[in-house]
Amino acid sequence: xxxxxxxPADLSAQIAAAIRDAIVAGxxxxxxxxxxxxxxxxxxxxxxxxxxxxxxxxxxxxxxxxQRGATGGAFVRRLSFExxxxxxxxxxxxxxxxxxxxxxxxCEARYALERACAPLSAKRRSADHLAMMRAEIFRQxxxxxxxxxxxxxxxxxxxxxxxxxxxxxxxxxxxxxxxAMQPLMNMIxxxxxxxxxxVALHAGIADAIEARDATAAEAALTDLEVYTQxxxxxxxxxxxxxxx
Amino acid sequence: xxxxxxxPADLSAQIAAAIRDAIVAGxxxxxxxxxxxxxxxxxxxxxxxxxxxxxxxxxxxxxxxxQRGATGGAFVRRLSFExxxxxxxxxxxxxxxxxxxxxxxxCEARYALERACAPLSAKRRSADHLAMMRAEIFRQxxxxxxxxxxxxxxxxxxxxxxxxxxxxxxxxxxxxxxxAMQPLMNMIxxxxxxxxxxVALHAGIADAIEARDATAAEAALTDLEVYTQxxxxxxxxxxxxxxx
DNA sequence: AGACTTTTAAATGTCTGACAAATGAAAATC
DNA sequence: GATTTTCATTTGTCAGACATTTAAAAGTCT
Numbered sequence: 001x002x003x004x005x006x007x008p009a010d011l012s013a014q015i016a017a018a019i020r021d022a023i024v025a026g027x028x029x030x031x032x033x034x035x036x037x038x039x040x041x042x043x044x045x046x047x048x049x050x051x052x053x054x055x056x057x058x059x060x061x062x063x064x065x066x067q068r069g070a071t072g073g074a075f076v077r078r079l080s081f082e083x084x085x086x087x088x089x090x091x092x093x094x095x096x097x098x099x100x101x102x103x104x105x106x107c108e109a110r111y112a113l114e115r116a117c118a119p120l121s122a123k124r125r126s127a128d129h130l131a132m133m134r135a136e137i138f139r140q141x142x143x144x145x146x147x148x149x150x151x152x153x154x155x156x157x158x159x160x161x162x163x164x165x166x167x168x169x170x171x172x173x174x175x176x177x178x179x180a181m182q183p184l185m186n187m188i189x190x191x192x193x194x195x196x197x198x199v200a201l202h203a204g205i206a207d208a209i210e211a212r213d214a215t216a217a218e219a220a221l222t223d224l225e226v227y228t229q230x231x232x233x234x235x236x237x238x239x240x241x242x243x244x
Numbered sequence: 245x246x247x248x249x250x251x252p253a254d255l256s257a258q259i260a261a262a263i264r265d266a267i268v269a270g271x272x273x274x275x276x277x278x279x280x281x282x283x284x285x286x287x288x289x290x291x292x293x294x295x296x297x298x299x300x301x302x303x304x305x306x307x308x309x310x311q312r313g314a315t316g317g318a319f320v321r322r323l324s325f326e327x328x329x330x331x332x333x334x335x336x337x338x339x340x341x342x343x344x345x346x347x348x349x350x351c352e353a354r355y356a357l358e359r360a361c362a363p364l365s366a367k368r369r370s371a372d373h374l375a376m377m378r379a380e381i382f383r384q385x386x387x388x389x390x391x392x393x394x395x396x397x398x399x400x401x402x403x404x405x406x407x408x409x410x411x412x413x414x415x416x417x418x419x420x421x422x423x424a425m426q427p428l429m430n431m432i433x434x435x436x437x438x439x440x441x442x443v444a445l446h447a448g449i450a451d452a453i454e455a456r457d458a459t460a461a462e463a464a465l466t467d468l469e470v471y472t473q474x475x476x477x478x479x480x481x482x483x484x485x486x487x488x
Numbered sequence: 489a490g491a492c493t494t495t496t497a498a499a500t501g502t503c504t505g506a507c508a509a510a511t512g513a514a515a516a517t518c
Numbered sequence: 519g520a521t522t523t524t525c526a527t528t529t530g531t532c533a534g535a536c537a538t539t540t541a542a543a544a545g546t547c548t
Contacts, residue, residue, distance in 0.1 A: 069540025313511030
């Protein structure tokens with residue numbers, strides 16, 4: 001772990017980068033303890049607050065955890081799929097909202113990724129995954145469900161589909177993409193008719209997954225994408241008409 | 245932006261979470277200036293170093309940028325696709341290495357995602373994307389190329405394929421997945437024969453994209469996946485044999 | 489000797505106060 | 519009016535101190 005000449009940027013950023021690089025390169029392994037803040041301050045020739053700012057940067061990225069007490073300190077943290085998942089949701093959500101990504105673009109990406117999971121899910125899904133999909137479909141058909149709850153159930157349905165592929169890397173990537181779209185989906189008010197159509201389309205997906213028919217699953221997802229895009233276009237058009 | 249009862253966790257983490265939530269919820273818009281550190285310290289009833297630790301956490305997530313001087317301060321930052329991209333590479337790389345994700349699992353996820361882009365890329369790719377793919381294929385055939393350079397070219401090839409889909413959300417998701425696999429790919433020593441085979445498979449992909457044949461592109465990607473998986477199995481088996 | 493209690497040392501969490509450096513705006517000067 | 523100077527504001531950094539937590543070491547009692 002090397003020095004940082006006082007040239008360009010914040011010292012805390014440089015120190016954080018140096019430690020992060022060491023972790024990514026494998027020089028620091030999981031659960032290894034970093035030197036104490038005082039030792040790091042001495043090593044980098046900076047003050048303790050500066051070191052602390054660097055450590056907080058790393059903590060924000062879930063790269064380290066800190067522990068108080070006699071045997072405490074900063075430890076390299078094992079990045080879990082769950083951590084990565086929640087990080088990605090935040091990132092993807094902000095990315096979509098701050099960059100004015102169109103519903104069309106986000107939707108296309110989401111369903112493209114989901115179709116990628118479909119064949120694997122058709123092949124490997126357990127009875128549990130299928131049962132969860134059916135349960136969410138049932139919930140979506142219940143009357144009196146708020147739009148928010150409907151969207152949440154939609155996310156749960158797709159999550160079960162993705163998890164059925166049995167590949168944690170895919171699950172982590174996809175769950176982020178699906179959940180990040182929720183704010184966009186929430187802009188749509190679902191009528192009783194559109195809910196019925198979506199439930200039917202979901203049932204088609206579940207049927208294909210149950211039959212372990214990869215081709216049918218992909219086709220059913222495409223149908224759902226087409227319907228969703230159409231629904232969004234209609235909502236946008238109506239909104240534009242009202243406000244224009 | 246609300247208070248934080250001094251109950252459970254670090255104050256700086258609580259403050260960072262409060263500000264982050266405000267950003268995600270849209271209460272703080274892009275380029276809006278946060279109160280100064282002194283004002284935040286006063287508002288949250290903590291000291292300035294504590295506020296600074298919170299701000300550094302947010303800066304580490306690219307949520308804010310800071311600027312010195314009279315009109316300086318912390319500003320809500322527009323999260324760019326580029327920022328999100330590099331963040332995701334770090335996250336995905338660590339996720340794979342720290343959780344002992346098998347080559348097989350990572351490879352499967354990568355090609356599943358890439359196949360999701362293929363139809364879109366076949367439909368929308370520009371001449372530039374195709375030219376870049378061809379250029380990388382040519383480079384991969386050059387003798388005297390290091391394994392590292394070969395892998396880098398491989399990444400560039402796939403990046404061009406993904407970018408051809410013309411969907412920035414897909415590009416950001418996929419580029420992360422592809423690049424995060426590089427450390428795993430680098431474990432494989434590519435013989436002249438295997439390089440030749442990969443170049444041929446890449447050519448098959450490029451041909452399909454050039455012909456705008458989505459089905460053929462997906463099939464070609466599957467071929468490449470099968471070959472890559474086989475290659476990895478052989479390398480692992482040989483390595484196990486040598487060490488056993 | 490063994491189990492329990494107390495002490496202690498090490499480490500992070502937080503605060504106070506201060507100075508340095510950057511930066512744009514206001515004031516002063518030509 | 520244009521240029522230069524001054525100045526106030528804000529972040530970056532440092533030094534030192536105290537509070538809190540925690541586990542191990544030391545001590546005490548049975």
